[in-house]
Amino acid sequence: MYRxxxxxxxxxxxxxxxxxxxxxxxxxxVEEFAGGADxxxxxxxxDILFLDIDMPGxxxxxxxxxxxxxxxKVKIIYVTGYQDYMSQSFAVHPFAFLVKPVQKEExxxxxxxxxxxxxxxxxxxxxxxxxxxGIEEFVISELYYLEYQSRKLRFVLKHREVMVRxxxxxxxxxxxxxxxxxxxxxxxxxxxxxxxxxxxEIIMMNGDQIPLSQxxxxxxxxxxxxxxxxxxxxxx
Numbered sequence: 641m642y643r644x645x646x647x648x649x650x651x652x653x654x655x656x657x658x659x660x661x662x663x664x665x666x667x668x669x670v671e672e673f674a675g676g677a678d679x680x681x682x683x684x685x686x687d688i689l690f691l692d693i694d695m696p697g698x699x700x701x702x703x704x705x706x707x708x709x710x711x712x713k714v715k716i717i718y719v720t721g722y723q724d725y726m727s728q729s730f731a732v733h734p735f736a737f738l739v740k741p742v743q744k745e746e747x748x749x750x751x752x753x754x755x756x757x758x759x760x761x762x763x764x765x766x767x768x769x770x771x772x773x774g775i776e777e778f779v780i781s782e783l784y785y786l787e788y789q790s791r792k793l794r795f796v797l798k799h800r801e802v803m804v805r806x807x808x809x810x811x812x813x814x815x816x817x818x819x820x821x822x823x824x825x826x827x828x829x830x831x832x833x834x835x836x837x838x839x840x841e842i843i844m845m846n847g848d849q850i851p852l853s854q855x856x857x858x859x860x861x862x863x864x865x866x867x868x869x870x871x872x873x874x875x876x
Contacts, residue, residue: 642668642755647679647700648692648719653740657690657719657747664748666755676703683707686714688754690747693720693729704732715754719747753835756871765818769795771802780818784844785829786811796848821863823852831867 646657654672661670668687673679675695680703689707693700704716715735723739736750768777772792782798786808793804793811812820812828819831823842827850836843840857842850852860 642666642687643685644668644670644688644690644751645673645679645683645686646670646690647673647676647695647703648690649675649695650692653692653719660744660747661751663744664751666752676700679703680706683711685711688715688717688735688751690717690719693718693722701728701732704729704734708732717747717750717754753868756832756868769802769804771795771804773802776802780815781830781832783815783830784833784846784848785827785850787850788826796846798846819867821860823850823856823860825853827851831864832871834864837861837864 644661646654646661648654648657651674654674658670658672661668671682671684671686673682676699679691689704691700691704700718700720707714707716716732717736717738718729718734719738719740719742721740726737729737735754738746738750765780766777767780767783768775778797784796784798786796786804787794788808791805793806793808795802795804808822808826808828812822815828815830820828821831822828829842829844829850833845834842835845837852840852840854842852844850
């Protein structure tokens with residue numbers, strides 16, 4: 641069962657969020673907080689934190705900064721009436737920033753995406769590869785994407801990058817069974833790390849932007865939808 645925290649000084653908004661979470665179909669326990677000070681006093685370990693920004697007893701960004709000192713894993717979803725705070729919020733690595741008024745469907749969608757991304761890793765399989773600097777080992781889940789670049793492949797990992805000689809089709813064949821797909825002839829991406837698609841641009845969880853070719857758009861979107869549906873089915 642997932643643990644969800646909701647922190648907003650507006651009782652109507654808290655009830656709206658609670659009702660929306662309960663209608664999401666995901667098994668979870670919800671705790672409510674009327675302000676930042678209450679949240680900090682009663683903070684436990686949560687999978688998702690829905691957080692307002694402009695509240696008495698603690699600005700939502702300052703509260704998140706304190707939470708981040710001890711909890712790097714919670715997915716923070718800001719639900720606020722102040723879009724001006726968006727750039728400031730990046731310092732605490734929020735999962736999403738929603739501006740009021742917000743629709744139930746968007747809240748549920750962001751919640752499900754956060755749980756998919758924060759869910760238990762299923763691809764912790766070690767992989768060894770010959771790079772231009774020597775042998776490197778990583779687990780497949782750490783690989784965000786690979787890019788064909790100057791006759792080499794750039795492997796973008798969670799905390800580093802490595803350059804590998806080889807063909808992109810070869811590695812698509814290797815990683816394909818683990819939830820990877822090719823949105824463009826020069827890229828193979830880990831669907832687990834896709835945050836959003838905007839037009840013909842893919843936004844990765846690390847903020848990188850990857851082109852989505854028009855020719856491959858339908859196939860890639862279908863692969864992403866199936867991956868997310870399968871991941872959600874595994875939650876129940």
